[in-house]
Amino acid sequence: MIADGDRIAVALSGGKDSLMLLWILTDRLSRIPINYDLHAIYLDPGFDGGFSSALTDYCQQMGYRLHIEHTSYGTDAHSAVNRENPCFLCSRKRRKRLFEIADELDCRKLALGHNKDDIIETLFLNICFAGEISTMVPSQSLFKGNFTIIRPLAHTEEATIRKLSAELHFPDFINPCPSANSSSRQTIKEILQQLYEVNCKIKGNIFKSLSHVKKEYLLK
Numbered sequence: 001m002i003a004d005g006d007r008i009a010v011a012l013s014g015g016k017d018s019l020m021l022l023w024i025l026t027d028r029l030s031r032i033p034i035n036y037d038l039h040a041i042y043l044d045p046g047f048d049g050g051f052s053s054a055l056t057d058y059c060q061q062m063g064y065r066l067h068i069e070h071t072s073y074g075t076d077a078h079s080a081v082n083r084e085n086p087c088f089l090c091s092r093k094r095r096k097r098l099f100e101i102a103d104e105l106d107c108r109k110l111a112l113g114h115n116k117d118d119i120i121e122t123l124f125l126n127i128c129f130a131g132e133i134s135t136m137v138p139s140q141s142l143f144k145g146n147f148t149i150i151r152p153l154a155h156t157e158e159a160t161i162r163k164l165s166a167e168l169h170f171p172d173f174i175n176p177c178p179s180a181n182s183s184s185r186q187t188i189k190e191i192l193q194q195l196y197e198v199n200c201k202i203k204g205n206i207f208k209s210l211s212h213v214k215k216e217y218l219l220k
Helices: 016-031 051-062 073-075 087-106 116-130 159-167 182-197 204-210
Strands: 007-012 035-044 066-070 109-111 139-142 145-152
Touching: 007 016, 007 087, 016 035, 016 159, 035 051, 035 087, 035 116, 051 066, 066 087, 073 087, 087 145, 116 159, 116 182, 116 204, 182 204
Parallel strands: 007 035, 007 109, 035 066, 109 145
Antiparallel strands: 139 145
16 A cells, blocks of 8 residues: 555545544654655635644644645535535545645655545445445555555544544544535434444444455346
């Protein structure tokens, strides 16, 4: 997933997952036999009450390189001119711009903070809202192999990240997006949580099933 000499763009959202990803990738450099460069990127979505200044101060304190770009992706996606799902449009614009900035920084890899729970939730989102069986993968080569998305936290549960974040006293950056707690992903998360409470093995079994597909028992 990561090789000696890599230049890696790390997408920051201000959430615990991306902060943990940047911390881990930085911390491990002192203990491994390879070296790589990290460049954190934060795209401010343009909402009132944003935390760009606080995030800048935190990254300076931690010694992280940070590229901040102020956009109107979030406000445009929630405006009357947008007839699509606001989360879909905002996400699409942010992803495109992350690729562009990573290229400008000469980074051939983009690290995202998606965790095990995110991967399971994406499976159910795609089944319910896109009519397909698919999810995110830990490493994904794009553009004829010239660029790679990596998800180093893909096998780490959200609860583990939250626990370690508290132990490390990560700051709380409040997401100002009006859809933060009412998105389709949040709905799926709540449904899955009800399932997990029925049987503690369900989450592990769902995750295992993503690499244990019996195609002969799927419709063609």
